[in-house]
Amino acid sequence: MNLSWIKSEAHQKLIERWWIAIVLVWGILRSILVDKTFAKYGVNPWVYFAIVIAISVPYAICSAKLVEKHWQNSARWGVLTVILHYIPDTYILTTAKSVPRSLFDSFIFAIVIFTLFGIREVVKRIKAHKN
Numbered sequence: 001m002n003l004s005w006i007k008s009e010a011h012q013k014l015i016e017r018w019w020i021a022i023v024l025v026w027g028i029l030r031s032i033l034v035d036k037t038f039a040k041y042g043v044n045p046w047v048y049f050a051i052v053i054a055i056s057v058p059y060a061i062c063s064a065k066l067v068e069k070h071w072q073n074s075a076r077w078g079v080l081t082v083i084l085h086y087i088p089d090t091y092i093l094t095t096a097k098s099v100p101r102s103l104f105d106s107f108i109f110a111i112v113i114f115t116l117f118g119i120r121e122v123v124k125r126i127k128a129h130k131n
Helices: 009-037 045-067 072-093 099-129
Strands: none
Touching: 009 045, 009 072, 045 072, 072 099
């Protein structure tokens, strides 16, 4: 499959804009879910929404930069991506009170699953770069 069109800067910017839009929509959906599940346990859904919206664009830009060919730059973008990714989860973990064990376990499970998918993708890219 010929993907040379992706290499043009104009197309990369277009893809980055779409990624920002996807991250924003995902953040809105997560905020609605937090409102329905964690609001009754002390998590302010509006604060969560503000956090998600505030970090969505920087997160999308940083995660988009992970595909750079320069590994030192990718490492820097990776660190920023990880920090930004966990800020909303950290807010939930620090403000939620008396959460039922099943909900807490499900939340931690989701965090672990998304983390494992992220690690898997990084490992695949490192292996592909070495070949």
